[in-house]
Amino acid sequence: MNHVQLTEDQVRFIQGRVSIVAASRDVRRVPSVARAAGCRVAAGREAITLLLPTLQCQQLLADIATTRTLAVVFTEPSTHRTQQFKGSDAQETPLEAGDRDLAAAHNLGFAEAIMPLGYSRELALGVHDVPDGRLTAVTFHVDAVFEQTPGPKAGVKVSQ
Numbered sequence: 001m002n003h004v005q006l007t008e009d010q011v012r013f014i015q016g017r018v019s020i021v022a023a024s025r026d027v028r029r030v031p032s033v034a035r036a037a038g039c040r041v042a043a044g045r046e047a048i049t050l051l052l053p054t055l056q057c058q059q060l061l062a063d064i065a066t067t068r069t070l071a072v073v074f075t076e077p078s079t080h081r082t083q084q085f086k087g088s089d090a091q092e093t094p095l096e097a098g099d100r101d102l103a104a105a106h107n108l109g110f111a112e113a114i115m116p117l118g119y120s121r122e123l124a125l126g127v128h129d130v131p132d133g134r135l136t137a138v139t140f141h142v143d144a145v146f147e148q149t150p151g152p153k154a155g156v157k158v159s160q
Helices: 008-014 055-067 099-117 121-126
Strands: 019-025 031-035 038-041 047-053 070-075 082-087 091-093 135-141 144-147 157-159
Touching: 008 038, 008 082, 019 047, 019 055, 031 047, 031 055, 038 099, 047 055, 047 070, 047 099, 055 091, 055 135, 099 121, 099 135
Parallel strands: none
Antiparallel strands: 019 031, 019 070, 038 047, 047 135, 070 082, 082 144, 091 135, 144 157
């Protein structure tokens, strides 16, 4: 399968102050969903590594290990701009140096994005927090990208 190479704009967007929600499914097609604590993009822009809070993502991690399918939505809270990235080869990969710092920076950036919308600092910092510090990295090659911003283009495939 040919993988999608993300644009520089997509990379900036998904590594910005966004909400990140990942989903998979088990062999019976029962979904699992969890928030990610951040992400990084491979140098060639063809793969995304999600940083997942290990304890909160047990079912998602089990489903990824079984089916290797993953769909991730990235949403900018102030505009609702949303894109979905899908992959069919997701797998756990080793954490890299700096991943914990990346997750902490993502959490702070996301909190700063939603506090002006009326959310308390405590709540804002809790959304993407990893209280015990345990992270699991999951990497996937992007098979398809979909526009999911509410409006007439929601659901349109951006690339394949």
